[in-house]
Amino acid sequence: MAEVPKKLTIPAEEYICSGHLACQGCGAALAMRYALKALGPNTVYTVPACCWSVIDGPFPYTTLGVPLFHIAFEAAAASACxxxxxxxxxxxxxxxxxxxxxxxxxxxxGIQALSGAAERNDNILYICYDNEAYMNTGVQRSSSTPWGAWTTTTPARHFKKRPKKNLVDIMVAHQIPYVATAAMAFPEDLIRKVSKAKDIEGTKYIQIFASCPPGWRMAPEYAVKAVRLAVNTRIWPQLEVEHGVYTINRKPRKYTPVAEYLKLQGRFAHLTEEQIEQMQEMVEREWDRLLFLEKSTHEMAGLPLAGEKAAASKEGGAGAAAGQG
Amino acid sequence: MREVVTGNHTVSHAARVARAQVVSAYPITPQTQVVEKISEFVADGIMDAKFIKVESEHSAMVACIGASAAGARAFTATSAQGLALMHEVLHWAANARLPVVLANINRAMGPPWTIWTDQIDSLSQRDTGWMQFYADSNQDIFDSILISFKVAEQVLLPAMVVLEAFFLSHTAEPVDFPEQEEADRFLPPRVATHTVDPEHPAAFGGLTGPDHYYELKYMEHNAMLEAEGVIKRAAREYGDITGRYYKMADPYACEDADTVLVVSGGIASTAKDAVDEARAAGKKLGSLKIWAFRPFPREAVRELLAGKKRVAVVDRNISFGQEGIFCTEVKASLYGRDGAPPVLGFIAGLGGRDVKVRDLLAIAEAAEKADCPEFNWYGAKP
Incomplete structure (x- = not known):
C-alpha cells in the first residue's frame, strides 16, 4: 500500500469542471480552482468584465459549481455588497x-466601488487575480502592470515607466480586518488564506498573483514556474495584514535574482542589464520596506515576530509549504 | 392615514410601506431628504431593511442589482447627474430583468450647475428598458411607487417614478397613506425566481452570441408591451382599495375639446386649472396627462386625440436639434391615423422656469393661431 502523505491539506472537492475557456497555462483558472476548494459550495461569485467573464463559458454554459453573477466592469465590489x-x-x-x-x-x-465597500466594511470577500495587464482585451497596460513591462499600449521602446500600483497598502489604509497576497503557484498558502478570510466578518481583500502566458509572452509550461520565481525573487511577496499588522509568510533564505524571473517572459525581453539591475534594486527596496513594516507593526501591536528559522527554505523551494510558521 | 408631507418624504414613506428590503443610495440635491428619512426609518427599526450607503450613484444602482438578483425588493432614489452616472447599469438592471424601483427627482443637467427641474435626465434613459411614470402630485408619487413595485415584479422590468425638483420634492401636500395591511394585500412579498442562490448554481448574464441575444431583446420588448395590461390591472386593483384610479394617459375635459394640451409631471396639475379657466371663458380646452411614458400609451393617445382640431404638447425637455420628446412620442403614436390632429410642440420650463396657468393659456392661444409654427420655444428671450 502506498504511503499516504502526511500533510495533504488541499481539499479534494472540485467546484470547477473541465471545458472552460481559459488559455493554456492560465493562472487565473488555477487560482479560481484553489479558491473554490477553500470556499466550498455555500458561495456566490460576482464577476466584472475580465478574463473570467469569458473563461466561465458562453450562455448557456457555466464551468463553476457555484452561482456566478456577471456585472459591469467597475461594479464588482458594489454588486457583492x-x-x-x-x-x-x-x-x-x-x-x-x-x-x-x-x-x-x-x-x-473598480477601485472606487472597492474603496467604498472597504470603508463601510461590508461583509464581502474581494479577490483580485492579478495578471498585471488588461489580458482579456489583448494585453493593455493597467495600473497593476509593473515597471519595465511591455504591453500593447506600452511598446517595448517605451515600456512602462511607472511602478505597479500598491493595492495592498491601499486596502490596508482602509483598516479592514484582513488583507493578503497569495500566488497560484503556492496552493496551500492560497487555500489557507481564502479559508481564513471566509470566516472573518467584514471586508476581506486577497490579491492572487496569477500568470498569463499569452500576455507575458511566455510558454504555457512556465505558468507555475514564473509565479514561483516571482515569490522567490521577492517580486511578489506573500503577505498577510491582519488589523494592520504585516506578516511576510515566506522569506526564502537565499533569494533568486530578479533576472531569473524576467528572462522567462517576452514582456521583459527588451530590458538592458542596467534596467534589470534597476529592477533588482527596486525589489530590494520594497522588501526592506516590508521587513520594516512587519517589525514595526508587530511591535506596535505587542505581538512577537516569528523567527527567521521558522520561515526559511532553500532557494527555489519547489513545492515547499509556505513558511507560515 | 392622511399626513402633510413633502414629495421627498412621500418617496421615503412609499419605500417603507412597500417594504423595500435593500435600499442603496447616494446623496444629491434635491433627493437628499429621501435618503435621510429612509436612514431614520431603517435605524429606528421602522423599516426592516438594509441601507447600503454607497460612494456613488453607480454603486447605488449596482448594489440594488445585486440585492434584486438575490431575490430581495430593492429601491433607490437619485436625480440628474446621479441618474446619468447610473446610465450604464440602468441597462444592466433592465437586461438582467430585475424589478428594481427607483425614484428620480427631475433636475436639469449641468453645466452650468443647476438644481432646478426639467425632464432631460429621466428622458435620456428612455431606451434603457425601464418603465417610467411621471407624477403630478405627492399622492401620485406615493401611489406610483406602490404600483411600480407590483408591476415590475410581475413583468420583470425595473421601474422609475419621476417627480419634479422643488415643485414636488420640497412642496408639502396632504397624502393619504393606506394602512399597512391594505398595502400588503396589494403588494405582497416578492416571489422571486431565478435568483443567485448557492443551492441552485447558475451563471447570470454570461457571454451570449448573436444566436440568442436577439431573442432576449425580443422578449424584453414583449415584456414592456405586456406591462401595459399589467399596469392597467394593477391600477384598477389599487383604485379599488384606495379610490384613486390611475390611467396611463389621463384626460381632463378632453371629450369635446378643440385644443388639447398634452402634459406631464407637475405641469399636468397646473394644466387642469388652465383648462378650468379657459372653459369658464367659453373656450373648448382640454388636457391629457401622460402618466406612463414607458410603456407609452399609444392606443389611448390615439383614441383620446382623434378628431381634435389641434394638439399642443408642452415639453419640459428638449432633444436638441429635434423637438420635445413627448411631442415626438405623440406624433409617432398618431402618424398615419385617420383623423390625426396637427401636433404642435412647445418647449417650456427648462431648468426650473415656472410654468404657470397663464403660460399654458398663452400656449393654447398660440396653438390656435392658423400660422402657429410646428415647433416653438415658449417664452425664450431672444
Whole structure:
C-alpha cells in the first residue's frame, strides 16, 4: 500500500469542471480552482468584465459549481455588497459572497466601488487575480502592470515607466480586518488564506498573483514556474495584514535574482542589464520596506515576530509549504 | 392615514410601506431628504431593511442589482447627474430583468450647475428598458411607487417614478397613506425566481452570441408591451382599495375639446386649472396627462386625440436639434391615423422656469393661431 502523505491539506472537492475557456497555462483558472476548494459550495461569485467573464463559458454554459453573477466592469465590489445584503434579507445567511475581479477591474476602473465597500466594511470577500495587464482585451497596460513591462499600449521602446500600483497598502489604509497576497503557484498558502478570510466578518481583500502566458509572452509550461520565481525573487511577496499588522509568510533564505524571473517572459525581453539591475534594486527596496513594516507593526501591536528559522527554505523551494510558521 | 408631507418624504414613506428590503443610495440635491428619512426609518427599526450607503450613484444602482438578483425588493432614489452616472447599469438592471424601483427627482443637467427641474435626465434613459411614470402630485408619487413595485415584479422590468425638483420634492401636500395591511394585500412579498442562490448554481448574464441575444431583446420588448395590461390591472386593483384610479394617459375635459394640451409631471396639475379657466371663458380646452411614458400609451393617445382640431404638447425637455420628446412620442403614436390632429410642440420650463396657468393659456392661444409654427420655444428671450 502506498504511503499516504502526511500533510495533504488541499481539499479534494472540485467546484470547477473541465471545458472552460481559459488559455493554456492560465493562472487565473488555477487560482479560481484553489479558491473554490477553500470556499466550498455555500458561495456566490460576482464577476466584472475580465478574463473570467469569458473563461466561465458562453450562455448557456457555466464551468463553476457555484452561482456566478456577471456585472459591469467597475461594479464588482458594489454588486457583492448588494448580493450580501439581499441574501441576508431573503433569509440566506452565512453565504460566502465573493467579488472576483482582474487587476484592471480592481486597481483601475473598480477601485472606487472597492474603496467604498472597504470603508463601510461590508461583509464581502474581494479577490483580485492579478495578471498585471488588461489580458482579456489583448494585453493593455493597467495600473497593476509593473515597471519595465511591455504591453500593447506600452511598446517595448517605451515600456512602462511607472511602478505597479500598491493595492495592498491601499486596502490596508482602509483598516479592514484582513488583507493578503497569495500566488497560484503556492496552493496551500492560497487555500489557507481564502479559508481564513471566509470566516472573518467584514471586508476581506486577497490579491492572487496569477500568470498569463499569452500576455507575458511566455510558454504555457512556465505558468507555475514564473509565479514561483516571482515569490522567490521577492517580486511578489506573500503577505498577510491582519488589523494592520504585516506578516511576510515566506522569506526564502537565499533569494533568486530578479533576472531569473524576467528572462522567462517576452514582456521583459527588451530590458538592458542596467534596467534589470534597476529592477533588482527596486525589489530590494520594497522588501526592506516590508521587513520594516512587519517589525514595526508587530511591535506596535505587542505581538512577537516569528523567527527567521521558522520561515526559511532553500532557494527555489519547489513545492515547499509556505513558511507560515 | 392622511399626513402633510413633502414629495421627498412621500418617496421615503412609499419605500417603507412597500417594504423595500435593500435600499442603496447616494446623496444629491434635491433627493437628499429621501435618503435621510429612509436612514431614520431603517435605524429606528421602522423599516426592516438594509441601507447600503454607497460612494456613488453607480454603486447605488449596482448594489440594488445585486440585492434584486438575490431575490430581495430593492429601491433607490437619485436625480440628474446621479441618474446619468447610473446610465450604464440602468441597462444592466433592465437586461438582467430585475424589478428594481427607483425614484428620480427631475433636475436639469449641468453645466452650468443647476438644481432646478426639467425632464432631460429621466428622458435620456428612455431606451434603457425601464418603465417610467411621471407624477403630478405627492399622492401620485406615493401611489406610483406602490404600483411600480407590483408591476415590475410581475413583468420583470425595473421601474422609475419621476417627480419634479422643488415643485414636488420640497412642496408639502396632504397624502393619504393606506394602512399597512391594505398595502400588503396589494403588494405582497416578492416571489422571486431565478435568483443567485448557492443551492441552485447558475451563471447570470454570461457571454451570449448573436444566436440568442436577439431573442432576449425580443422578449424584453414583449415584456414592456405586456406591462401595459399589467399596469392597467394593477391600477384598477389599487383604485379599488384606495379610490384613486390611475390611467396611463389621463384626460381632463378632453371629450369635446378643440385644443388639447398634452402634459406631464407637475405641469399636468397646473394644466387642469388652465383648462378650468379657459372653459369658464367659453373656450373648448382640454388636457391629457401622460402618466406612463414607458410603456407609452399609444392606443389611448390615439383614441383620446382623434378628431381634435389641434394638439399642443408642452415639453419640459428638449432633444436638441429635434423637438420635445413627448411631442415626438405623440406624433409617432398618431402618424398615419385617420383623423390625426396637427401636433404642435412647445418647449417650456427648462431648468426650473415656472410654468404657470397663464403660460399654458398663452400656449393654447398660440396653438390656435392658423400660422402657429410646428415647433416653438415658449417664452425664450431672444
Amino acid at each position: 448588494g448580493l450580501s445584503a439581499g441574501l441576508e434579507m431573503v433569509g440566506k445567511k452565512g453565504v460566502n459572497v465573493v467579488a472576483w475581479a482582474g487587476d484592471g477591474g480592481t486597481a483601475d476602473i
